[in-house]
Amino acid sequence: MKGIVLAAGLGRNLHPLTLVTNKQLLTVYDKPMIYYPLHTLILAGIKDILLISTPHHVLMFKKLLGDGSKFKIHLSYEIQKKAIGPADAFAKGKKFIGKDACALILGDNIFYGAGLVIPFLISGLLTSKVLNFFDKKKNILKHV
Numbered sequence: 001m002k003g004i005v006l007a008a009g010l011g012r013n014l015h016p017l018t019l020v021t022n023k024q025l026l027t028v029y030d031k032p033m034i035y036y037p038l039h040t041l042i043l044a045g046i047k048d049i050l051l052i053s054t055p056h057h058v059l060m061f062k063k064l065l066g067d068g069s070k071f072k073i074h075l076s077y078e079i080q081k082k083a084i085g086p087a088d089a090f091a092k093g094k095k096f097i098g099k100d101a102c103a104l105i106l107g108d109n110i111f112y113g114a115g116l117v118i119p120f121l122i123s124g125l126l127t128s129k130v131l132n133f134f135d136k137k138k139n140i141l142k143h144v
Contacts, residue, residue: 002100003046005037006089007053007061007107008080022057024107025064032064036110038071046103047073050096052080052089053107 011023018026024034034051041049049068051061058077068075078092086104093102 001044001046002097002102003041003044003049004089004093004096004102004104005034005041005049005051005107006080006086006104007034007051007057008083008089009108010054010083011108022053022060024053025057025060028110033110034061034065034107036112037105037107038065038073040105040109040111041103042071042073044103048076049073050076050078050093051107052078052092054083055079055081 007022007024009023011018014023014026017023025032027033028036038049051058051065053061058079062077065071065075076096078096080088080092086106089104090097090102
């Protein structure tokens, strides 16, 4: 299985910080935000990952993450000139994906906690090509 991290958004909600850096490079607790989705894919057993970002930001990600070897993964990069959304990530990654199954995660999604591994273990028992892991909450503040 392969993975795609989509980190091409402009982060308008975080201006003026995102005028000079990519939102996913901002620190959350003690590490760049991009580490969280990468860690999620690694927990799922995915070691071949494509990171998609803007032309300017791809250079920043390459400087931080390199080829992925320090995380014991293989990282490739693709440029998305305009932030169109997740569907375009699959189009950009078509050659990378080939005939393999693929998981997509957004670069600003943070999944964390001891229970995170369980859905990945269960998903290995399923034959579906599309798996969607999320928990819909009516009142998110109640869970903080």
